[in-house]
Amino acid sequence: MTSEKCVECGSFLKVYDINFQTGRKVMRCEQCGLLHIYKKDILGRWRIVRATRPMPHEQKQKEES
Numbered sequence: 752m753t754s755e756k757c758v759e760c761g762s763f764l765k766v767y768d769i770n771f772q773t774g775r776k777v778m779r780c781e782q783c784g785l786l787h788i789y790k791k792d793i794l795g796r797w798r799i800v801r802a803t804r805p806m807p808h809e810q811k812q813k814e815e816s
């Protein structure tokens with residue numbers, strides 16, 4: 752596995768969801784919670800598609816706790 756890093760804070764990402772059939776995976780930043788969507792290219796390498804914030808209600812739960 753490669754060690755992808757967060758585009759915002761540079762922390763290491765943890766596998767959040769992976770689907771080999773569709774060639775998609777989601778990595779989550781342990782530090783800030785940013786989600787990174789990856790897609791496999793024709794050479795079989797993971798390429799980042801976009802980085803996205805998790806659902807608003809998830810952030811709300813974090814703030815309340």
Ligand SMILES: [Zn+2]
Nearest residue numbers: 757760780783
């Ligand atoms: Zn981050």
